[in-house]
Every structure is written in C-alpha cells, then in structure tokens.
Ligand SMILES: NC(=O)c1ccc[n+]([C@@H]2O[C@H](COP(=O)([O-])OP(=O)(O)OC[C@H]3O[C@@H](n4cnc5c(N)ncnc54)[C@H](O)[C@@H]3O)[C@@H](O)[C@H]2O)c1
C-alpha cells in the first residue's frame with residue numbers, strides 16, 4: 001500500500017517530498033525531438049522534474065545544447081545532454097531511448113488550420129521517424145507535431161518501411177484535449193478541475209475532437225452545450241488567436257505531454273488499473289490516438305479512445321462506450337474527417353518516403 005502510494009506521487013509532489021527516487025532497474029532514457037521550441041523547452045523542464053526519468057536527451061536543429069545546459073542545473077538526479085545535427089547528432093540522442101517525444105515542427109498562425117501545417121511538418125516528422133526507427137525501433141514514439149491525425153500514420157508507414165513497426169508503441173498525443181475538456185467543464189459546473197477527467201475520443205483537430213460528457217454524468221443543453229463543444233474542439237484556435245501570430249499552445253501542451261509520458265512511465269514500471277488522481281489525473285488509462293481496430297471497418301485505421309497502457313505500450317484499446325444521440329452525431333462527423341486525414345498522410349508518405 002505504502003509502495004503504491006509512494007509510486008503514484010505527482011511530479012511536483014515527488015520533488016517537494018524528496019522521498020521518491022527511481023531505482024536503477026527503472027532507468028529510463030527519454031528523448032525530446034524539437035527540444036528548443038515553444039513546447040520542447042517547458043516539456044523538457046517538466047521531464048527533468050520527473051523522478052521516473054533518469055536520462056534526458058534533447059535534440060533540435062538549433063539550440064538544444066543551451067537548453068540542456070540550463071535544465072541540467074536543476075537539482076534532480078537525471079542526466080541531461082543536448083544534441084544538434086553538427087554535434088553527436090540524433091543517432092546518439094535516440095540510442096537507448098524508451099520514450100521519444102516529437103514536438104518538432106511548425107506551429108499555426110491565426111487563420112490556419114492544423115492541416116495547413118501538413119506540407120512543412122510531414123517531412124520533418126518523416127525524417128525524425130526514420131532516425132527513431134533506425135536508432136530505437138522498440139521505443140514508445142509520442143507524436144505531438146501537427147497535424148497529429150496525419151503525422152501518426154506517416155510515422156507508422158516509416159516504421160513499416162523499415163520492418164520495425166509495432167502498433168503498440170506509437171501514440172498521437174491527444175492529452176491536451178482531455179485537459180481542456182476537463183478544465184472547461186469544471187468552469188461551467190464550479191467543480192475541482194483536478195477531479196474532472198472527461199474522455200475525449202476521435203482525433204486532434206476541430207470536428208475530429210469528440211468529448212463524451214455523458215460518460216462523466218453531465219448533460220448540457222442548447223447554447224451552453226454548443227459553446228462547450230466548440231471550445232473543446234477549437235480550444236487550440238483560442239490560443240492561436242490570443243498569441244497573435246507568435247505560435248500556438250506551448251505551456252499547456254508541455255503539461256499535457258509530460259502527463260502522457262508520465263502515464264507511460266507508470267505503466268512501464270508496473271502500475272496497473274486506474275491510478276489515484278495525481279499529476280493532472282495522470283493514470284495508466286488515457287485517451288490517445290493509436291492504430292485502432294474500433295472503426296477499421298469504416299476505413300478509419302487510427303482513432304483515439306481510452307487506452308490501457310502497460311510495459312509493452314498499448315495493453316488494451318477500450319471501445320468508445322455508451323454515448324448520447326448528440327455525441328453519436330459528433331462521432332459520425334469525426335470519422336469522416338479522420339478518414340481523409342489518415343489517407344492524406346499515408347498517401348503522401350508512400351509517395352515521398354525518400355532514401
Ligand atoms: N498535439 C498537440 O496537442 C499539440 C499542441 C500544441 C502544439 N502542437 C504542435 O507541436 C508542434 C511544435 O509546436 P511549438 O509551439 O513547439 O513550435 P516551435 O516553432 O516553437 O518549436 C518547434 C521546434 O522544432 C524544431 N525543429 C524544426 N525542425 C526540426 C527537425 N527536423 N528536427 C528537430 N527539431 C526541429 C525547431 O527548431 C523548434 O525549436 C507544432 O506542429 C504544433 O502545431 C501539437
């Protein structure tokens with residue numbers, strides 16, 4: 001009981017109490033690709049605060065050694081090293097990594113959709129996926145770069161082309177949608193956001209983001225419902241507008257990425273079931289966008305639903321479960337959009353696999 005309680009301490013709780021430390025058998029190297037960016041820097045900071053991480057490898061086309069030097073002074077035990085193309089390079093960064101987070105890529109400006117990022121980010125993700133498939137084919141790959149609905153299939157096709165694809169190890173990070181859906185309902189209902197955990201299924205853009213409020217026992221009606229759904233589906237646009245051309249969500253995304261990485265680390269280190277609410281509800285059952293059987297018969301080969309994580313990555317993909325008629329309508333729209341986003345990624349990468 002005590003051990004379980006200790007192991008489920010939050011990132012911040014663990015640091016403050018100074019009682020929890022990762023053991024040698026739990027040595028975990030985590031790599032961040034795009035570590036000098038708006039997401040990469042705070043994400044790397046949060047990973048440095050996580051006692052489950054023992055080695056942090058930070059790569060970017062520019063600036064990663066500086067970020068690493070800065071973060072390395074934080075008084076937690078993990079080692080930190082920065083890599084750039086002209087130095088030790090991405091191969092050394094990735095070798096031995098168990099988790100690879102990919103926030104490398106261009107963010108949106110006002111007026112753009114995530115799909116407008118496709119032309120730039122597809123080749124960035126393809127090339128980083130190639131490097132990971134060569135250097136750490138068994139790592140858990142966590143894709144943050146947008147458009148996630150398409151960059152995840154691109155990553156899968158790269159791994160398939162190298163004969164090392166394991167669908168249990170590839171994740172599109174959709175945690176920010178869960179974080180937003182939970183925060184926004186807590187604002188409407190005056191509840192504690194730390195205890196809200198709204199399941200969000202589908203994908204990660206606009207109408208493909210489907211919050212299932214009914215599963216948390218909530219019913220919203222009329223304008224209140226429509227505004228809530230719009231805010232969850234277009235929460236990213238709210239931040240893009242507010243930043244006025246200086247990028248998209250970085251800080252909330254860093255938290256969401258760190259939370260999902262922590263869930264995987266907990267699962268890899270043997271925790272199972274639903275874990276008591278800690279670091280923003282980080283548990284071992286999380287919605288994430290994976291190679292999924294749920295809607296394959298409709299040509300939708302990747303889908304985010306509740307996924308149980310374990311030492312081998314994906315342990316179990318939960319079905320979407322009961323939903324209201326209204327939510328079913330949202331899901332129908334989602335599936336149509338998702339199918340074309342997936343096909344776009346797969347088609348592009350097959351035509352542009354390169355060497
Ligand atoms: N999944 C989500 O929920 C979510 C949330 C927010 C943002 N995003 C996406 O994350 C991506 C990054 O956003 P950001 O705000 O951090 O952008 P940013 O421009 O601040 O940072 C991107 C970083 O990637 C680096 N980079 C570019 N090409 C690279 C390459 N080939 N190898 C390594 N590093 C490379 C850049 O040098 C830069 O440091 C965007 O595509 C954005 O849309 C996703």
Ligand SMILES: O=C(O)C[C@H](O)C(=O)O
Pocket residue numbers: 107108114146176235236237239240248249
């Ligand atoms: O909105 C964006 O472009 C970034 C991200 O996907 C988000 O949801 O905030």
